[in-house]
Every structure is written in C-alpha cells, then in structure tokens.
Amino acid sequence: MATLTRVQMKQVVQQWKRAGPELERIRREALERLEYDWESVDDLLDMADKFSRPRSTTGMVEMQKWFMKARRGRGVRTE
Helix, strand or coil, X not given: CCCCCHHHHXXXXXXXXXXXXXXXXXXXXXXXXXXXXXXXXXXXXXXXXXXXXXXXXXXXXHHHHHHHHHHHCCCCCCC
C-alpha cells in the first residue's frame, strides 16, 4: 500500500467521520430486525451457570489497577 500524503490522510479521516454514523445506523437497524431466540438465550444461560465459578472478589481492585495504568498512559489498548 502506498504511503498517503497529509492531505490524503485528512480526507480518509473525514470520510470515516461521515461513514461512522451511517455504519452505526445500519448496525442498529440490523439488530432491531433480529428475532429474539428464547431457546438460544436459555441454552447460553444454562451453560454459564454450569461452567462458571463463583468469584472471590468484586473486581474493584483489579479495575482500579486498570484505571491507574490508563491514567499513566500504558497498558490499555483500544484496538
């Protein structure tokens, strides 16, 4: 792939800024058209109940560690 010029990069960014909301609208409409499948949901909940382990903590300490790393600018990826 060829290297883009600064102007081309700005054009790509602007194109994605316009495309993003439209893609979100399409995704939302597709989700709204889905039919709710009670049997699949029940199966997934049964599986979670069967294979899950009780947690020994609430996860608050771990979450605070993530927040500290994010504040320092490392350890958190958005990709």
